[in-house]
Amino acid sequence: MSPPRTGPIVILTGAGISKESGLDTFRDADGIWARVNLEDVATPEGFARDPELVQAFYNDRRRGLQSDNVRPNAAHDALARLEAEWADEVFLVTQNIDDLHERAGSRNLLHMHGELLKVRCGACAAVHPWHDNLGAEHDCAACGETGHLRPDIVWFGEMPFGMERIADALDRCALFLSIGTSGTVYPAAGFVAEVERLGQAHTVELNMEASLGATLFRESVLGPATRVVPAYVE
Ligand code: BJW
Known part of the structure; x- marks a missing residue:
């Protein structure tokens, strides 16, 4: 065909x-949403509540994506x-x-x-390539602000x-x-x-x-x- x-x-x-x-897919029996609560990791509200949890979720997936067997x-x-x-x-x-x-x-x-290998600055909206772990200690190369970078990913409600x-x-x-x-x-x-x-x-x-x-x-x-x-x- x-x-x-x-x-x-x-x-x-x-x-x-x-x-x-x-x-992993999201909604299959062995999918991501069977392991984590989507409201916690894939909403702006979840990120505001616990940014470290959300960064850790995407840091894990960023590492996985760059592993040799993917x-x-x-x-x-x-x-x-x-x-x-x-x-x-x-x-x-x-x-x-x-x-x-x-x-x-x-x-x-x-x-x-969005893309797992990019981050976006919440202060100036600049988007940067990103291959490493991301945390509150990182600053944005475009505006110099620290602690505003988030994965450049579209969460529910966005x-x-x-x-x-x-x-x-x-x-x-x-x-x-x-x-x-x-x-x-x-x-x-x-x-x-x-x-x-x-x-x-x-x-x-x-x-x-x-x-x-x-x-x-x-x-x-x-x-x-x-x-x-x-x-x-x-
Ligand atoms: C295989 C296979 C193999 C397995 N070969 N196949 C009530 C009604 C309607 C809408 C809403 C509502 N309440 C809220 C909303 C809006 C909301 C929404 O849709 N919610 C629903 C859950 C109800 N949507 C939003 O909020 C979106 N924004 C929005 O609507 O803005 C307003 C707007 C208004 C008007 C116009 C435009 C916009 C944003 C959605 C953001 C989604 N984000 C996520 C997470 C972030 C990315 C990440 O972390 O990776 O994106 S959620 C997650 O689901 C991820 C995915 O991209 C997305 C879709 O999942 P996907 O790809 O379909 O995966 P699965 O797991 O669901 O399915 C896999 C399939 O593959 C299965 O069918 C398997 O059978 C199959 N498969 N192995 C072939 N080997």
Whole structure:
């Protein structure tokens, strides 16, 4: 099977695409939210209450992401090849904060929930690359303020990044592919409904199991990303 070559493609990815690279999903039985309370670590209120707990949560995940055994898998690779082949036609919107799409070679990519390897200054809003542990002792290179750096990540209640660009791409796409996401978290969970409302695009879900919005897609292929993504896009 391969995608119809009729125009722009928008691809939405979620944690499931990185599962076989060794990174946990959120809502599977062995997922992150089975171990930690999301209100404690993924909300601005949680960060205000206990910044050390939140920094430790992201410090652990930042270390894990940079460990030798976490690498892009066949699904990330297939999407990078698709972009290389179709150039400007492919726009990848990821909810993932890992850098596995970049490492695989994807370039036309938007991290709508931010990036684990970047920090943002709460005092001046500057964003910096960051590969080490982060704590209250660190200062911002842009404004010199100490103790205001936070992971450059979109928590619940915050506005995801790039929404205008995403809305524009959804309006124009001929194919919408959703990969490895449970369809639980908005606004990403609403993208398929938006594309179907406009009616101009084929919509496909590639996922281990049917997502919450599964019935909205015109086509569905269930299975692990490393098998179903290369098979679908090539
Ligand atoms: C495999 C596989 C394999 C497994 N192969 N597949 C009530 C109603 C509606 C909305 C709201 C509401 N109350 C609050 C809201 C808004 C809220 C929200 O949606 N809450 C819901 C939980 C109800 N959303 C927000 O607050 C967002 N902001 C917002 O809405 O701003 C206002 C706005 C208004 C209008 C327009 C625009 C904006 C912000 C959301 C921020 C999410 N942040 C997180 C954590 C930070 C990042 C991090 O720490 O990593 O982002 S939450 C977490 O969930 C993370 C993910 O990106 C996100 C999505 O999860 P994902 O990727 O779908 O993972 P899972 O685990 O859920 O699913 C994995 C899937 O893979 C499963 O289906 C598996 O089967 C599959 N799988 N192995 C293929 N090998």
